[in-house]
Amino acid sequence: xxxxxxxxxxxxxxxxxxxxxxxxxxxxxxxxxxVNHNQDWxxxxxxxxxxFEIGDARDLSAAAMLRATGNPxxxxxxxxxxxxxxxxxxxxxxxxxxxxxxxxxxxxxxxxAVFYESNFLHLNTPxxxxxxxxxxxxxxxxxxxxxxxxxxxxxxxxxxxGKWFMLAGVALPLFFLWLxx
Numbered sequence: 019x020x021x022x023x024x025x026x027x028x029x030x031x032x033x034x035x036x037x038x039x040x041x042x043x044x045x046x047x048x049x050x051x052x053v054n055h056n057q058d059w060x061x062x063x064x065x066x067x068x069x070f071e072i073g074d075a076r077d078l079s080a081a082a083m084l085r086a087t088g089n090p091x092x093x094x095x096x097x098x099x100x101x102x103x104x105x106x107x108x109x110x111x112x113x114x115x116x117x118x119x120x121x122x123x124x125x126x127x128x129x130x131a132v133f134y135e136s137n138f139l140h141l142n143t144p145x146x147x148x149x150x151x152x153x154x155x156x157x158x159x160x161x162x163x164x165x166x167x168x169x170x171x172x173x174x175x176x177x178x179x180g181k182w183f184m185l186a187g188v189a190l191p192l193f194f195l196w197l198x199x
Contacts, residue, residue, distance in 0.1 A: 025169050032165040035158050042155045049140030052133050062134045063127040073120040080106045083115055087122050 052061030072078075072086040081091040084106065093108040106113040111126045138144065142152055167176045167184060174180070 028165050028169045032162060032169065035165075036162055039155065039158050039162065045136050046140055046155075048132065049136035052137060053140065060130070062130055062137055064130050065125055065127045068124045068126075070122040070124065071120055072122055074118065075104075075115055075120045075122075076117045080104070083122060084108070084113065087113075087124065089113075089124065 049061075055061070070087040072083060075083050075086075078086070080093055080096050083104075084091050084093065089111070090108065093106050095107050097105045097107070099105055099114075102117050104115045104117060106115065111124050114123045114125070115121070139148060139152075142149060167180055170176070170180065172178055176184070
């Protein structure tokens with residue numbers, strides 16, 4: 019009777035912790051997929067680029083270059099990346115000027131909804147209390163993995179085919195570590 023009760027309580031706690039983890043799991047899923055493909059796109063920001071031609075800009079001031087593109091003349095700072103490239107940092111955009119050709123590329127960026135916030139949390143940017151939430155979530159996932167492995171009995175439980183799936187789950191990352199390292 020005590021054994022049945024133990025399994026029953028483990029199943030109840032497993033179920034409730036699982037429901038609690040659903041929301042956090044979805045945040046990590048969205049961010050994880052985005053981070054996995056960061057070489058293909060910027061998951062945090064939408065970047066809009068516009069090009070202008072203003073002619074030879076070697077003798078122009080930064081304000082004159084912005085005026086020639088029809089953009090506001092105010093800017094925060096400039097940086098000369100190399101003798102032929104000037105970067106201008108304005109409040110609403112960044113400009114990259116190729117001085118010899120007068121090509122100006124204006125970049126305006128905006129946060130990408132949902133992805134920015136998920137990555138902010140997934141990568142633990144805030145630190146502080148979120149670190150404890152993320153650690154508790156990791157602990158809850160460990161509990162779900164272990165409790166899920168032990169509360170089923172018979173052929174479909176851990177003693178049956180479960181052990182083979184668990185070994186496959188351990189072998190898969192080990193295989194890729196071997197392959198890539």
